[in-house]
Amino acid sequence: MTDRSVKTMCPRKKIDNDLIKEQRRKDILSVSLRLFANRGYESTSISQIAKEAGISKGLIYTYFESKETLLKSLVFDLNSMEDGFLEAIQDVDPYKMMFNIFQFYFDMLIENKDKLRLITALTFQIEKFEFIQDFASQKMEAYLTLFESILTKMGYEKPKEEAMILGVLFDGIAMQFLVIHNDYPIKEIKAFLINKYCNKKAE
Amino acid sequence: MTDRSVKTMCPRKKIDNDLIKEQRRKDILSVSLRLFANRGYESTSISQIAKEAGISKGLIYTYFESKETLLKSLVFDLNSMEDGFLEAIQDVDPYKMMFNIFQFYFDMLIENKDKLRLITALTFQIEKFEFIQDFASQKMEAYLTLFESILTKMGYEKPKEEAMILGVLFDGIAMQFLVIHNDYPIKEIKAFLINKYCNKKAE
Amino acid sequence: MTDRSVKTMCPRKKIDNDLIKEQRRKDILSVSLRLFANRGYESTSISQIAKEAGISKGLIYTYFESKETLLKSLVFDLNSMEDGFLEAIQDVDPYKMMFNIFQFYFDMLIENKDKLRLITALTFQIEKFEFIQDFASQKMEAYLTLFESILTKMGYEKPKEEAMILGVLFDGIAMQFLVIHNDYPIKEIKAFLINKYCNKKAE
Amino acid sequence: MTDRSVKTMCPRKKIDNDLIKEQRRKDILSVSLRLFANRGYESTSISQIAKEAGISKGLIYTYFESKETLLKSLVFDLNSMEDGFLEAIQDVDPYKMMFNIFQFYFDMLIENKDKLRLITALTFQIEKFEFIQDFASQKMEAYLTLFESILTKMGYEKPKEEAMILGVLFDGIAMQFLVIHNDYPIKEIKAFLINKYCNKKAE
DNA sequence: GATGAATGAGATTTCATTCAT
DNA sequence: CATGAATGAAATCTCATTCAT
Structure with a gap:
């Protein structure tokens, strides 16, 4: 040597x-x-x-x-997009935790525009890229479970359904943001949702 | 012959x-x-x-x-998807009108799965199919205006923001439904949203 | 119609x-x-x-x-090379039958130079074209059996061994003829062998 | 180091x-x-x-x-395959000499399987590797001359033709051995030929 | 000397489009 | 009108060879 x-x-x-x-x-x-x-x-x-x-x-x-x-x-390198997610959002207060999730998600969205656009686009070619489907399903499952537990702590009446709506909101925002780009009022939407979901009195 | x-x-x-x-x-x-x-x-x-x-x-x-x-x-044939939309939803009661919109939208979603999946997929190839972008933007603009006017009549505090959220919900549902297919609980989501948005007392 | x-x-x-x-x-x-x-x-x-x-x-x-x-x-079209072989050579007299085989074989050789050269060349790439190996083995087996039965009728002492030698001769001739082409004294060799193998008194 | x-x-x-x-x-x-x-x-x-x-x-x-x-x-290194050939086979008795040739040839065949298979395969690509053709022709010429002189001494009637047949036999054996490998009954063939060609009384 | 990243020419294959029949 | 043989451009991929380090 x-x-x-x-x-x-x-x-x-x-x-x-x-x-x-x-x-x-x-x-x-x-x-x-x-x-x-x-x-x-x-x-x-x-x-x-x-x-x-x-x-x-x-x-x-x-x-x-x-x-x-x-x-x-x-596609698989992109696990990095969510590195440290679970650690970053932990908090005893479910409202704070939900706030952290919003924070993390919107940051991730902005930072990984291209990656997310690619993955989303591939997801639509269902007969050609099956490996993406499985990948996406697993993700969604995990999110829904997490949402439900937080919403339960917050005292929502129908936490399961509300979790689904939250999942829909996240996907809807992603979709619009990825396609519309620069003109998309992402900050306003983020602020509005944080106000709606992370405020104890709001409920 | x-x-x-x-x-x-x-x-x-x-x-x-x-x-x-x-x-x-x-x-x-x-x-x-x-x-x-x-x-x-x-x-x-x-x-x-x-x-x-x-x-x-x-x-x-x-x-x-x-x-x-x-x-x-x-892509352009698909205007047909929305034929009769404005006539079908008209009502003096904004709650009934919103109900009609949900009804029409979910029906349209189920009937036009393939068309919508194709268009959505193309939307992501922004550098290749620019004609789709314009098409989609126009649609969205019209929806937002419509939503805002209805939500205003319903007495929402921030009708503009709520309209945006509604738009996000619609896109999110479409996206999940188009990708997940058969297992997607579209009826439950529809019922939950109608209950949330079309019920005078809910507000 | x-x-x-x-x-x-x-x-x-x-x-x-x-x-x-x-x-x-x-x-x-x-x-x-x-x-x-x-x-x-x-x-x-x-x-x-x-x-x-x-x-x-x-x-x-x-x-x-x-x-x-x-x-x-x-390669597989070339079965045609041997079309009518068994019918063409049949005879009660083994000497005549052997003569017919020589006749048929030398004619076939001259008419199918390219096909045979291709197949023989492929045979040598044993790790790459295995399908040729099987093909060739089967052929050889059939020939040996045929030779042995004729040589037995002729009264040869060691018909099995002589059949093998005959197979070797056929392959050797093919090989030299396919490679040397025009200058190869195929007629002389044919005449010599016919004289050696198809003449009752020679034995 | x-x-x-x-x-x-x-x-x-x-x-x-x-x-x-x-x-x-x-x-x-x-x-x-x-x-x-x-x-x-x-x-x-x-x-x-x-x-x-x-x-x-x-x-x-x-x-x-x-x-x-x-x-x-x-290809040209392989002259070594025949190093010492002429010395090794010399003998005053043509039968012994023929025996030596068989001995040497079969040994050489077994020891140089890969080399011979490569050269033989190349020989078939006549338009691409012309240098091989010349090489092979020269070899063959020398062998035939040698065979003829020995067979003449043995008293064969048509030594030239018999030499050609011997050449054909050698090439045929090589070909079958190189392609069929392990299952090839090379020993039996060797023994049979030695008995046929190297035995004074046999003639 | 020794490496393997880098090149570029060329191989197989696909496919939108044309056109003779 | 209808066909599908034919084209040619372009795509993916391979590999002998070079060269900076």
């Missing part, structure tokens, strides 16, 4: 190389994400990705086995 | 022909809709449509200029 | 069309055979085949599902 | 280096041979060779100019 470092002179080289590789992988992912999200998966060619990433077509296949693998990497 | 071999002898033939043509046009549209909605526009080939419609590839091009024209015909 | 023939005017059209189609299929097969046999399967591209056949690349896929399907069509 | 970091200090290193290089060259050749022989030249990639040889793709190009050069090295 020691003599090897003499031969290669500087150990940073290898590390640098790995860093560059990791960076390139990320570049490809981010370019793909942008194009897939805005034009659609099928309407984006590997050539276009390569051109926008400033590399050759072939190189993409050094980092990803196939176009579909690239897509799956994007 | 035999008369088909003789050309333009009888005016009834012309009518028959027109009927046949119109029927064929509808066949192509309905097959396309089904395939586009479930597999995606790009993932559906003209060959597949022809095969499922029981006609030749070439014939599709006598009815539609191109694949994209066919798509646009589907 | 009758009126249809009026509409299309002439029933020969359809038949002609089928004939043309069949001819085109044969053209592609024969060009492929020539190129595969002389350059090798992997070294022959679909583009080359299309160019030599005077058609577009795409058209090949109207007639054959894939490059490998095209190859398999060539 | 440590001395590797110091350049050209001790002549032993140079020798070691040369040995390592020579060994690596042989490794590459043997891996290539195995892969080429079993999958075919075109179906084997440089990457596969590198991976199986445990080195990098690039390194192969310091030992061999190109993939084709590597192939040619394999």
Whole structure:
């Protein structure tokens, strides 16, 4: 080991190389994400990705086995969107907890526009991308359970139904925001909902 | 059958022909809709449509200029989804009117699953199908105005914001219903919302 | 049916069309055979085949599902090489029968040079084209049984071993002839062997 | 290990280096041979060779100019297959000499399965590897001359024709053995032929 | 020397569209 | 009018070869 470092002179080289590789992988992912999200998966060619990433077509296949693998990497990397969610929202007060959820959700929405738009779009091709369906169903299930427990603590009469409505609201907001972009009054909606759901006296 | 071999002898033939043509046009549209909605526009080939419609590839091009024209015909035909909407919902009582809107919307949702799924999916390919965006924006604008006027009559404090929430709910329900299909508890949601929004005492 | 023939005017059209189609299929097969046999399967591209056949690349896929399907069509079409073999060689006299076999085999060799060269070449890529192996084994088995029965009738002492030698001779001749082509003294070899094996007094 | 970091200090290193290089060259050749022989030249990639040889793709190009050069090295290295042939078979008795030839040939066959299979396979791609043809023709010419002289000494009536038959037998055995592998009754064939050709009384 | 990231040419395959029949 | 053979552009993917490190 020691003599090897003499031969290669500087150990940073290898590390640098790995860093560059990791960076390139990320570049490809981010370019793909942008194009897939805005034009659609099928309407984006590997050539276009390569051109926008400033590399050759072939190189993409050094980092990803196939176009579909690239897509799956994007989709499943997105767990990161919800990293730390459960920790971030915990609170003994259900109103505070609901507030935290709204906070986290709207931030996540704004930060992950492209990822979410891609995933949502894929969800609609039900016969082609079944792996997305399962993925989405699981998520929703977990959310509904969480909502129901909080709404129960808040004393709602029909917590199950109210949880469903909350789920619908979240999806509706996501959908409108992802499609309408810049002109969408997301702040107003957020404020209105926080006022409606996170205020003890409101009930 | 035999008369088909003789050309333009009888005016009834012309009518028959027109009927046949119109029927064929509808066949192509309905097959396309089904395939586009479930597999995606790009993932559906003209060959597949022809095969499922029981006609030749070439014939599709006598009815539609191109694949994209066919798509646009589907999208713009769908005004029919809302035919008679304004007449159907009119009522002096805003609660009854809101009830009518819910009634109409949920019926429309169930009857036009494929159309709506297709349009929604296309909406996400914002750089590729810009014509859809404008189309959707206009619709939404009209709805919001309508909602606001009704909610104002009902005496809501913040009718503009509440209208927005209502719009979000409608889109959220559509989205979940279009993706989850059969298992989606659409009746329960409908009942719950009607109870919440169309009941004078509820307010 | 009758009126249809009026509409299309002439029933020969359809038949002609089928004939043309069949001819085109044969053209592609024969060009492929020539190129595969002389350059090798992997070294022959679909583009080359299309160019030599005077058609577009795409058209090949109207007639054959894939490059490998095209190859398999060539290989399995070749049963025709041995059509009528068993009928042609039958005779009560084993010497005459052996003579018939030589006759048939050498004729077949000369007429099917390309086909045989292709198949033999594929046989050597044992890890890649297993379907050829089975095919060849079955053939050989049948030949050996036939040889043995004839040689037994001729009164050979070790008919089983002699049959094996005969099989080796046939394969050896094929191999040299397929590779050396024009300069190969196939007639002399044929005459010599017929004299050796089909002459009652020789034994 | 440590001395590797110091350049050209001790002549032993140079020798070691040369040995390592020579060994690596042989490794590459043997891996290539195995892969080429079993999958075919075109179906084997440089990457596969590198991976199986445990080195990098690039390194192969310091030992061999190109993939084709590597192939040619394999083919022409194989003269070694016949090293010592002429010395080994010499004998005043033509029967003993013929026996020696059989002995040598069958041994060589068993020891050089892969090499022979590769060369034979290439021989069939006559338009692509012309250099093989010439190579093979020369070999065959030499063999025939040798056979003829021995058979003449043995007193055969038509030594030229018999020599040709012997050549055919050798090629036929090679072909069947190379393709059929393990189940091939090579020992029986060897014994039978030795009995037939190397026994004075047999004639 | 040794690596493997990077390239670019070319292979197979698909498919919207045209057009002769 | 109806067909589907035919085209050609473009998509995905492979791989021999190079070269910076």
